[in-house]
Amino acid sequence: MQPEPGRVRLVGAGPGAADLLTVRALRAVEGAQALLYDALVADEVVALAPAACLKIQTGKRAGRASMRQETINRLMLRLARRGLQVVRLKGGDPSVFGRVGEEAAFLRGHGVEVEVVPGVTAASAAAAQFGFPLTHRGEARRLLIATASVRDGALADAGWAQAADPETTLALYMGRDRIEAALRRLIEHGRSPRTPALAVENAGRPDARLLAAPLERLGAEVAAAAFDGPVVVLVGEACALAQPAARGEVDPPQPLARRAP
Missing domain, CATH: 3.30.950.10 (Tetrapyrrole methylase, C-terminal domain)
Incomplete structure (x- = not known):
């Protein structure tokens, strides 16, 4: 018997700091069973995924080797067809130069449910x-x-x-x-x-x-x-x-607490 197809969330990780994730993005990462993340996504954000989550770094950094877009698309599709909750984690906002339109069209064209979660650009x-x-x-x-x-x-x-x-x-x-x-x-x-x-x-x-x-x-x-x-x-x-000395932080950002299961 074929498993029920999973869902793919195309999630914006924001500019890097974990405390700039939206609440919806945080919940998506915390609930991921497979996480495909770009090279610019900070380690502290990737660490918010469950220990048992399959984590795959796809590259996607200007001027450096990365996984081909066609390979990423096929991988998301394969994982979703296995019934997994898939999170495709992108730096910034996925709708700003994040190829979200291509990925969403590919997945929907193969019958996979897609949700886009915006991020701070x-x-x-x-x-x-x-x-x-x-x-x-x-x-x-x-x-x-x-x-x-x-x-x-x-x-x-x-x-x-x-x-x-x-x-x-x-x-x-x-x-x-x-x-x-x-x-x-x-x-x-x-x-x-x-x-x-x-x-x-x-x-x-x-x-x-x-x-x-x-x-x-x-x-x-x-x-x-x-x-x-x-x-x-x-x-x-x-x-x-612009204020060159500003950093936008009163205190250093604190680690994000995990929600109780």
Whole structure:
């Protein structure tokens, strides 16, 4: 007799710190029977899964070897067909450059129930941690979340005119190795070279680093800093309000307590 098919939850782990998980995400991880997690998911988050949970690291970090997307899809399907409660754990929010649409479509196309659990995205975490708003009355009327690169790693050709709007805060993801070229392209399309700009490495984590510079200089500053972790770049007048000494924590985060079974 075939087991009842399980369910797959596509869960946002947030920017890294376990205490930035949503309650729903925490409950999903605590109830997982199989956990497929990306390389950027913190060890303290993975440790919240039950001891008996099957844990599989899938990679998924820019510029480094990772499991092929087709393999991840098939693995989720196989585990769900075994009747397991599967959690696919992604850094940040799964709907922001997390390929959630592809994975959900594949699973639903094979008759598997899917739930998406949102998470705190890097731009929000950076703004909270370093004390600046993403939108600001009179200065930043809109937020544009974009990626600097397209599928083959080349710099994207479209979208720079919208990003050059002086009333837009631009949050640029997945572009650590293309930052200088991306910021030059932004200036070429009309964004003032003197626009306040920030680069935040490991947003939301205790080891987060912030660089602040005018748009025309930020690329060189990032190159000199030799960042190794994930970087989000933010450009806009609201970025001038960033507090480099801020960390967004009054006390060190405490370990999350497990719920009673």
